[in-house]
Amino acid sequence: MDLLADLHAGVLDGPTADELRRQVDADPEAREVMAALDATTSDLADLPPLSIPDDVSTRIEAALQDEVHSWTRDAAPTQPVQQAPTPSSPATGEAQVVDLAAAQARRRRRTTLGTGLVGVAAAAAAVVFAVLPGTGGDDNTAQPPVPTRTAPGGSQGAPLALTGDQVTLDGQQFSQVINSDEYVSTLADPQQLLGCLQANGVRSGKPMGAREITLNGEPAQLFVLPGGGLGKFRLLAVGPDCSRGHPATLSDSTFGG
Template identity: 55%
Template sequence: MDLLADFHAGVLDQETADRVRVQVEEDPEAREILAALDATTADLGDLPPLTIPDDVSARIDAALEEEVRAWSQQATAPQRSAPEPQPARVVDFAEAKRRRRRRFTAGAGVLAAAAAVAGIVVFSTGGGPDENAAQPPSGTSSGRPPLAFQGEVSLSPAQFSEALNGEKQYAAALADPARLVGCLQANGVQGSNPLGAREVTLDGRPAQLLILSSGEIGRFRLLTVGTDCGPGNPATLSDTAFGG
């Protein structure tokens, strides 16, 4: 996700950017991520400019100054083991601060958006399976009480953000990856890793909310199923949307 966000922000070196561009063209889910980042960047354009709080900026400046001093001392220290003297590394502190401020302003919203859609795709430049690919948790461990709804599931922005970005929370039966995949397939969903998952109650009945991509930029599918959902049993209780 960091690589996709950096690619979208235009901060990769040319060789890396060219390699990522080739992979993106062959990966519809990666293109969906970039489309979401485009939409988020457009939305952020209407917000006031981002600024770094003064106390945070002061700490960063102090850390940069300390880094400059450390490099200077290292560069001027006698090289006991090197056969030839090493050139000093020149650090332009003012330019470093300007570059840091530019990247903070341009990239903060994009990186936040990347985090928000991190569940859509696992993107890797390696040649084999990604060992860090997101998998459903083995059980519910967050201790958060279920969200309660009547009639249908309709999330507020705060509830949606918490469900999308927080730890995925599955009802006991759906914590089994095989059962979860069967439940999704029974509801016509291709894939095995929802963007978000949250235990809920609907009309007082225990249920499972699954946040899914709708295929439209900025719009998400809120699929709520009974806890008995599984292969051949969609157990659909509510199917609504968020955003769009």
């Protein structure tokens, strides 16, 4: 996924990009990811520019006025700071007063550029949170790092414990599962895994993520699969005995979208 994102962003060197494009052309799932990235880029380009709400701008102006008045009161008993001569500020030996209107005009010019950057950042954040709802929070604590993808049959520790009639994940759990490649012992066999996926209507490709779980206390296997839409994923949970002709479906739900 990281390589596909780098390819779409055009940051790979020439030979690597050429080799990856050949692999993408032969991989339906990779082409779907690239199409989703194209759609996201188009959606972001269509977003309107952001602007500061009038009430916020009014409070900023009032705060600036208060700050200027505070500076004036605090500076009155002290020796004025001498200003260097400038074309618009002759060397009179007196402290020069900052023109508030001019300062505000300069601030507005800087705000125009800053607003554009904020718009890009906000749009990017909107995409991230659309795909990973529930991440972050209201506090300032650091979020745990995204785990690295494990080898098939490898372990990230205890199975992810879930409850309910259908599998639901928060953003952190989804990140853990999609970055995992962990299978219960029976499904670590490629042929049984393929038969299990086909029994559940998955006709091609490999799961985007896989993780051992317990569902209502029972061992199970969770797959993350393409969900057929931008930022939409299929969460398929099956029993360890899932195989060709025996779907053993425990839960079939969606995430994002």
